[in-house]
Amino acid sequence: MVNIGPISLPGFPLLLAPMEDVSDPPFRAVCKDNGADLMYTEFISSEGLIRDAIKSRQKLDIFDYERPIGIQIFGGDEEAMGISAQIVDTINPDLLDINFGCPVKKVVTKGAGAAVLKDIDLMVRLTAACVRSTKLPVTVKTRLGWDNDSINIGEVAERLQDTGIKALSVHGRTRAQLYKGQADWSHIARVKDNPRIRIPIFGNGDIDSPEKALEYKNRFGVDGIMIGRAAIGYPWIFNEIKHFMATGEHLPPPGIEQRVEVIRKHLHKSVEWKGLVPGINEMRRHYNNYLKGLPNIKEFRLQLVTVKTVEEIDYILDTIRKTYAGYAFEPRKVEMEKMACNCD
Template structure:
């Protein structure tokens, strides 16, 4: 069993990564249904919270069925992060996570997210300020360093543990890599092997199949795995990994009906949480991923991204089930989408 504060997780937990514009309550709901053990909100600006910005406040929405769930905040100012931590505390999540890993320009180049990797003493001060401002367990998600010349994660892990964080998730790339190249888990393993490190260490980056998850578990010795891009349009990845780790067996690929049912739930939750216009519009980016692997699906996909009523969309999804019933999906590794690809470095 893995513990973060009073949170008890399975022996090898699978965490849903906090992904901006992805890890909202509708998406978290379908991931929870399909085996995610711990989930995080999209990152929330500390400045936005203390200014009472509507978008930031909305991201604080969490539900009992999601638990355990953590709220993630980011910022580069001690006072702002402290005040934001107090606001988060009042919403009663299971933990509070600090984002020191987001690589996109609008965050990192303003001294927040992965931008803090350039100033480790500041990172320590920011973390200490948050730990002192909340009664919640505090965790951190970060990267190996800013660039190839500053891969300082071993030092960072010790110093953050010393100021009180209770778990650390590490993405195996630097900030300048964004999502390019292959994630390097060797430094994650060194952090885990460090006798000074007593907190759980979770690895993140490039997990695209149950086989790879088990291989990395055995090779790098991490306490658990955080999964992000592989879950987009394929939340079944969590149950598939858990089953494979326990039994060595690959679960059957989800059927057309199973895929459509999860897509429907995602749509309905999106409609309910975001409203009929935004909920339907923002759901459009997910259909391609849910329907991947179906031949000649373009006509249906075009309908799904142009219809404006939920009932009409559900009718099209039902048509897809009728047409493709019995279709067997080819088992392959999951294509990892670079969901930040339009964000300039």
């Protein structure tokens, strides 16, 4: 087992990364169904929580079937982070996670996310403020450093552990890299190998297949793996990795029945949580990823993103299911650089 404070996870847990505009409750529901061991909300602005901003408050929604579930916050002000931690406490998730890794400009220019990598003392103060302000186990997600000349994850890990955090997730890129190039897990391995480090270390970045998950587990010795972009439109990756690690064999790619079933659940959860119009509209970004690989699917995709009722979408999904009944999908090939998203 891997323990994060009082939370016990399977021996080598697979975590769903928090991704802005992706890791909402509908998406988390289908990932949970397909093997995600620990999930996080989209990241939430500490300032937004304090202002009682509607979007920030909505992101606090969690459900019992998701547990264990963490709420992730970000910000650059100690007082705001401490107050936000207290607000999160009232929601009663299983843990509180702090985002020190998001590389996008709108976050970094506010002195939050990956910007904090330039000031480790500030990072320590922000983290300590959260640890003091909540009874929840606190974890952190971050990157290797600001750029290749300032990779400081070794010092960061030790100092954050000293504040009382219970686990650390590390994306194997610098902020300067954004999502380009290859994630360098050798720095993550050095953190894990540090005899001073006692907390679980989770690796993140470029895990897109069962083979790579097993290779990185063995090669870098991390306590678990966090998966982000590779789960978009493909929540089956969690169970595929688990099956491969246990048996050395691949599960067959999900067939059209499985894909339509997951799309339908994702859609209905989206409408239930967001409301009819936003639920349908925001679901449109997912169809292409779910249906990738099907020949001559363009016309069906066009229909899915233009109709305006759940009944019409359900009818189109039934038509797709019948049209492609028995279709043999090829094993998935992921083009990670084309799937960049905020805060994976």
